[in-house]
Every structure is written in structure tokens, then in C-alpha cells.
Amino acid sequence: MRYKKAVTYFLTFSAIACMFTATYYFSYKQALRDFNESAVERNNDLIKELEKQGYLTNTVKQGETQANDQGALSDTEDGQEDAKAASATADTVLPSTQYTLQTYDLKTGQLSEEELPTPSYLIGLTREEVITYLTDYQADLSLNEFEKGLVSFELVSFSKDSIILRKTYNSDSVEYKYYLKAVNGYIVAYYGDQKTVYDYTGVAVENLPLEDRLHLEKGIFIKDLDELYAVLENYSS
Incomplete structure (x- = not known):
């Protein structure tokens, strides 16, 4: 008997709880719907008022103009970059040239x-x-x-x-194939290009006559190998 009463009370309580929950839920949904509709109406009223005052139209136009200008500028810059790249490629030596x-x-x-x-x-x-x-x-x-x-x-x-x-x-x-010059107090024999060393002779210039020393400071062009050996022998004797 007690078990049946307990079940009855539980079912009654559950039914009442479900009824209140359903009522609260549907009330909440209706209130949210009413709020959203009211918000939309307020937003539309605000847009109309801004349009009437001239603010919204100008802002939209300015935004569209800026977007168009930025788009045009971007397209122009992209075109210029492409043109520069194409020009650079056209005016340079390529691996396929x-x-x-x-x-x-x-x-x-x-x-x-x-x-x-x-x-x-x-x-x-x-x-x-x-x-x-x-x-x-x-x-x-x-x-x-x-x-x-x-x-x-x-x-x-x-x-x-x-x-x-x-x-x-x-x-x-190629008139002269060799070149003599005094470097750090000694005679160095170069090839005619005046930069490639042919021989470090080891011949010191300090005991040579002044005129020879001056010539060697400026550099002396030598026609061939025979003349080179003859000049070096003269300086070393």
C-alpha cells in the first residue's frame, strides 16, 4: 500500500515538474523571439534615421570608394610588378639563351x-x-x-x-713578353701582363747605379727571354 502511494506521489511530482519546465521553456522562447523582433525593428529604425540624416549613405559610399580605390591600386601594383618581372626577364641573359x-x-x-x-x-x-x-x-x-x-x-x-x-x-x-721591377729592394721578373711573376731573382738594387734604380722603380719592359737574361746578368755582375 505504501509502495503504491510513493509511486503515485512520485509520478504526480514528476508530472507537475515537467509541466512547469515546459511552461518556462515556451515562455523563454516567446520572450527571446519578441526581443529579437524588437531589436530588428529598432535597428531598422536606426538605419532609416541615419539614412535620413545622410550619414549612412556617405559612409557606405566612402567605404565603397575606398575599397574600389584600394582594389584598383592593388591591381595597378600587381600589374606593375608583373610588367617589371616580364621586362627584367626579357632584358637579361637566360639559361636558355x-x-x-x-x-x-x-x-x-x-x-x-x-x-x-x-x-x-x-x-x-x-x-x-x-x-x-x-x-x-x-x-x-x-x-x-x-x-x-x-x-x-x-x-x-x-x-x-x-x-x-x-x-x-x-x-x-704583344711587343714585350717580360717586365722587371724593383719590389722591396729586389728585382722581380714578371710576364708582360705586369702581374704574373716569372721569377724572384734575388738581385738587390741597393748597389746598382742611381739611374738603374730609378728605371727599376718605374719598371722596365723586356722583349723576350734572351734580353731578360742579358739584363739580369748585367745587374748581378
Whole structure:
């Protein structure tokens, strides 16, 4: 009997609790719906008032104008960057550029040429930079180029597809093959390029006549090996 009463009380309490919960939930949902609708109405009223005053229209237009300007500026900058990149690529030596080296002999009048792999030191250079490289090359000749008589190294044609360089030689232009100069009190024999040492002679200049010392301070050009040995023998005797 007591068990049945307990079950009855529990079911009654549960039913009442569920009823109050459902009532509270639906009341909450209705209140939230009413609040949202009221908020939307207030927001619409505010927008209309701002439009009437002229603020919202100007702001929107300014925002649209700024966005359009920024977009146009971005497009312009992107276009300029693309144009610069394309121009840089078009005006430089590429790994795919065909490289031709011409060799011209002034004595025989013979011109020869050969297609070679594009040198790594030319890749990426513009026309002006290639010319600068050739100028520097001539100003600081290797011994081999000096002895062969390189008189010019020039740019014949330039494009991203093809570059042609020409070396002109004249062996008769190499008049002196050796060069003597006093260095730190001793005579040093150089090759005719005046920078590659042929021999440290060990001959001191302190006991030489003043005129010879002055000549050696400036440097003396020697025609060939026979003359070199003769001059050194004279200084050492």
C-alpha cells in the first residue's frame, strides 16, 4: 500500500515538474523571439534615421570608394610588378639563351665562331652589365689572353634568345713578353701582363747605379727571354 502511494506521489511530482519546465521553456522562447523582433525593428529604425540624416549613405559610399580605390591600386601594383618581372626577364641573359663566341684574327683576317653553353657568369646580366663585364675582362687580362694578343672583347648582339660576343686577337700587339721591377729592394721578373711573376731573382738594387734604380722603380719592359737574361746578368755582375 505504501509502495503504491510513493509511486503515485512520485509520478504526480514528476508530472507537475515537467509541466512547469515546459511552461518556462515556451515562455523563454516567446520572450527571446519578441526581443529579437524588437531589436530588428529598432535597428531598422536606426538605419532609416541615419539614412535620413545622410550619414549612412556617405559612409557606405566612402567605404565603397575606398575599397574600389584600394582594389584598383592593388591591381595597378600587381600589374606593375608583373610588367617589371616580364621586362627584367626579357632584358637579361637566360639559361636558355643561345651563346655564340666569335674569334677574329687581325693578322689573317679569319673569323670563326662556335656555339657554347651559356656561361654561368653571364646568366642574369642585362645588356649594360654584359658590356661592363667585357670592359673589366679587358682591363684585367689573364696571362693566356695577354700572350695571345687579345685587343678587344665586344658585344655583337644581345637578346633573351641569343647573345653573340667577339674576341679580337693580334699577336703582333704583344711587343714585350717580360717586365722587371724593383719590389722591396729586389728585382722581380714578371710576364708582360705586369702581374704574373716569372721569377724572384734575388738581385738587390741597393748597389746598382742611381739611374738603374730609378728605371727599376718605374719598371722596365723586356722583349723576350734572351734580353731578360742579358739584363739580369748585367745587374748581378
